[in-house]
Amino acid sequence: MPIAKIAPSMLSSDFANLASEADRMIQCGADWLHMDIMFATRNGWVGWTLSSNHNILALVVSGYQIYGTTGLAEMFGLFSDILYQILLLALLSFKALESTPSNILLPLCFTQLHGCWNLLSSERIIVLISCRAYLDCHLMVTNPLDYVEPLGKAGASGFTFHVEASKDNWQELVQQIKLRGMKPGVALKPGTPVEEVYPLLDGENPVEMVLVMTVEPGFGGQKFMLETMEKVRDLRKKYPSLDIEASPSLTMMLQSPKIGNHKTSVMFDIVMQVDGGLGPSTIDAAASAGANCIVAGSSVFGAPEPAQVISLMRKSVEVAH
Numbered sequence: 001m002p003i004a005k006i007a008p009s010m011l012s013s014d015f016a017n018l019a020s021e022a023d024r025m026i027q028c029g030a031d032w033l034h035m036d037i038m039f040a041t042r043n044g045w046v047g048w049t050l051s052s053n054h055n056i057l058a059l060v061v062s063g064y065q066i067y068g069t070t071g072l073a074e075m076f077g078l079f080s081d082i083l084y085q086i087l088l089l090a091l092l093s094f095k096a097l098e099s100t101p102s103n104i105l106l107p108l109c110f111t112q113l114h115g116c117w118n119l120l121s122s123e124r125i126i127v128l129i130s131c132r133a134y135l136d137c138h139l140m141v142t143n144p145l146d147y148v149e150p151l152g153k154a155g156a157s158g159f160t161f162h163v164e165a166s167k168d169n170w171q172e173l174v175q176q177i178k179l180r181g182m183k184p185g186v187a188l189k190p191g192t193p194v195e196e197v198y199p200l201l202d203g204e205n206p207v208e209m210v211l212v213m214t215v216e217p218g219f220g221g222q223k224f225m226l227e228t229m230e231k232v233r234d235l236r237k238k239y240p241s242l243d244i245e246a247s248p249s250l251t252m253m254l255q256s257p258k259i260g261n262h263k264t265s266v267m268f269d270i271v272m273q274v275d276g277g278l279g280p281s282t283i284d285a286a287a288s289a290g291a292n293c294i295v296a297g298s299s300v301f302g303a304p305e306p307a308q309v310i311s312l313m314r315k316s317v318e319v320a321h
């Protein structure tokens with residue numbers, strides 16, 4: 001039977017108090033912490049980040065509030081980041097980007113330093129909380145391979161990349177992720193047909209999780225797209241109880257007492273994750289379609305009693321399965 005996992009999305013947390021927010025969620029019963037990684041990448045491409053500028057800016061600034069600046073290069077990085085965010089906000093306000101379909105990755109050129117600084121800041125934040133939680137990282141970037149080594153070093157537990165961004169190199173990607181001791185997952189956007197992930201599940205070196213995005217990736221608080229449940233149903237039908245043996249590193253993580261509220265199982269069904277607009281009013285639809293890992297941002301962080309929301313969602317998944 002699939003194990004219910006509830007993963008609060010840290011995108012909705014108070015970035016200035018990231019560590020205590022992470023602790024709070026674990027205390028409230030979270031199994032995983034969901035981390036959205038959607039910074040500019042080293043080669044200057046920007047992923048699905050354009051609609052969440054102030055989140056990114058807040059994260060960048062809060063990184064500096066937590067750690068302080070340590071050198072001229074980082075000071076320069078901070079300024080370039082802020083300028084970058086202002087530029088994007090300006091472009092958005094002039095509606096220059098309105099006609100850009102969200103599934104097209106927008107190329108914007110930046111300096112090498114800018115990309116590195118972004119990577120550095122996300123790494124640091126992950127290091128900050130990695131000793132306390134299973135960090136379920138969702139990479140909304142165009143070149144996920146670049147992130148495998150740094151996120152592995154930083155302590156990421158799960159590494160979920162987008163099928164749309166890895167058509168040519170997913171085999172290498174999965175291999176590298178596993179080599180680094182992380183759990184590979186594949187995500188698909190609402191408009192992407194479910195068949196695109198089948199090769200990643202059927203091959204010799206399969207991913208261990210599928211993330212069906214139930215909103216367009218980018219920011220929290222959007223409306224749950226009920227029509228995406230069709231894909232969850234198709235996946236659950238095709239893989240009703242696909243047990244995947246955990247890699248040794250994953251087994252160790254699952255058995256570690258430090259990482260939240262894991263069940264100590266070495267065999268588990270495929271993790272079917274959903275993300276976007278999940279909360280008390282939508283959980284039953286997702287759970288009955290077959291989802292067992294629920295990412296939820298605003299419904300958990302915005303609740304007066306997050307523990308109640310987490311428990312309600314867990315019950316819904318358990319009852320459905």
Ligand SMILES: O=C(CO)[C@H](O)[C@H](O)COP(=O)(O)O
Pocket residue numbers: 009010011012034036138215216217218219220221222275276277278295296297298299
């Ligand atoms: O990836 C995401 C959106 O792209 C996030 O996980 C998002 O934080 C979900 O938030 P909410 O539960 O408020 O919809």
